[in-house]
Amino acid sequence: MSMSSYEKPDFWAQKAKKEGYPARSVYKLQEIDEKFHLFKGECRVLDIGAAPGSWSLWVLKRLAGKGFLSAVDLQPLGMKPPYENFFFVQGDLYAPEVRQALLERGPYTIVLSDAAPATTGNRIVDQGASESIVEAVIAYGLESLAKGGSLVIKIFQGGAQGELLKTLRQDFDQARAFKPQACRAESFETYLIATGFKGKTKE
Numbered sequence: 001m002s003m004s005s006y007e008k009p010d011f012w013a014q015k016a017k018k019e020g021y022p023a024r025s026v027y028k029l030q031e032i033d034e035k036f037h038l039f040k041g042e043c044r045v046l047d048i049g050a051a052p053g054s055w056s057l058w059v060l061k062r063l064a065g066k067g068f069l070s071a072v073d074l075q076p077l078g079m080k081p082p083y084e085n086f087f088f089v090q091g092d093l094y095a096p097e098v099r100q101a102l103l104e105r106g107p108y109t110i111v112l113s114d115a116a117p118a119t120t121g122n123r124i125v126d127q128g129a130s131e132s133i134v135e136a137v138i139a140y141g142l143e144s145l146a147k148g149g150s151l152v153i154k155i156f157q158g159g160a161q162g163e164l165l166k167t168l169r170q171d172f173d174q175a176r177a178f179k180p181q182a183c184r185a186e187s188f189e190t191y192l193i194a195t196g197f198k199g200k201t202k203e
């Protein structure tokens, strides 16, 4: 029986292993940054759904000791990043105490979310759970982003994606969907990228 592409060690997984990252997803963030130029100068970053920790590790390397990273996941990180400008909380992004711990470390220049619900195999149920996470992450962004800030959110394609982009365009100069090449071909995930946060008062 041949292995599905979820089981085969692919190019991106092998590259991640060689470069010391716990997951191949790091190259999605790298590609998003190359295209949208999110990291400029000293940044404060929030990483939601951070485990096993590739995005966080990449961000910390990118910050090079300047700026700050807060991160959250239900799971522990698969590594201990050797950086002091880093705060990690293990918990649920919906929990009020987690929310408070993350918001009090803002404002942020960039809010990232690679968070994904545990999938059930039922596309409608999974899409609904993904959209709930997206809505919660947008709320984090609106509450904690500095003016001019950016938001990157994973979403399972379809469903309310168009409506969510419309909502984002009210608060950001630009918002669009983008699927990095490092996403698995059969995966139905994509990313909503919103840049130029207009600020809480939308001056």
Ligand SMILES: C[S@@+](CC[C@H](N)C(=O)[O-])C[C@H]1O[C@@H](n2cnc3c(N)ncnc32)[C@H](O)[C@@H]1O
Pocket (backbone or CB within 6 Å): 022, 023, 025, 026, 048, 049, 050, 051, 052, 053, 054, 055, 056, 072, 073, 074, 075, 091, 092, 093, 094, 114, 115, 116, 117, 118
């Ligand atoms: C694809 S993984 C993230 C990979 C990560 N960006 C990396 O590069 O290592 C998705 C993560 O979302 C987390 N997650 C899902 N629902 C969550 C929730 N309600 N609160 C916090 N984390 C959640 C999962 O535990 C999982 O670790």
